[in-house]
Amino acid sequence: MFAIRTPRPDDLPALTRLLDSCSLPTSDLTEEHLGHFIILGQAGRVAGCIGMEVSGQDALLRSLAVDPMMRGEGYGNRLLQLMEDRARDEGVQHLYLLTTSAAxxxxxxxxxxxxxxxxxxxxxxxxxxxxxxPSSATCLYKSLD
Structure with missing residues (x-):
């Protein structure tokens, strides 16, 4: 059974594998980012994730990914909603993101x-x-207030 939780440092390799498999960037991902991530995980496997980088009332939403074998079950929507709720709880009012495929x-x-x-x-x-x-990525914005 998969659980939605904050990742631990030992989840970083599995998180990186998921992002790589979804063609999402990992070159800047470090353990320091994990406190602002949510994963769908089970016994060393990460089947979904989302993260954000907070700067005051603004945040960059990043790395929303769901294992291709588990897509269509609503996990992406659920992870996004949980991260938006967390952002509100942390005082974030504006979310930004870049995407090449999920606009x-x-x-x-x-x-x-x-x-x-x-x-x-x-x-x-x-x-x-x-x-x-890439500079060709689409930028999107959402106000949380």
Whole structure:
């Protein structure tokens, strides 16, 4: 049975494997990020994840992934909702994200396309914005208030 929880340091290799299998960037992912991640995990396996990088009232949503064999079961929606709830609890009012393949999914969840330059400097200076994600990635935004 899979449990939704905050990952532990020993989950990092499995988390990285999942992100790699979904063609999502991992080059900047470290143990320090794990406190702002949620995983769907079981006995050394990570079947889903989502993370964020918080900067005051703004946060960068990152790394939403679900094992391809488990897609269509609502896990992506559930992980996103849990992270949005966590963001609100931490005082985040604005979420930003970059995607090369999931813009439609996020638009159905209330995110709107926006110009990358409109993101606050604290978000634009993250590794994801500054170079890990390609410049062709779509930027989306959601207000949590």
């Amino acid at each position: 439609d999914f996020f638009e159905h969840q209330g995110y709107v396309r926006t110009d990358r330059a409109s993101a606050p400097e604290s978000i634009r200076s993250t590794a994801q914005f500054a170079g890990v994600c």
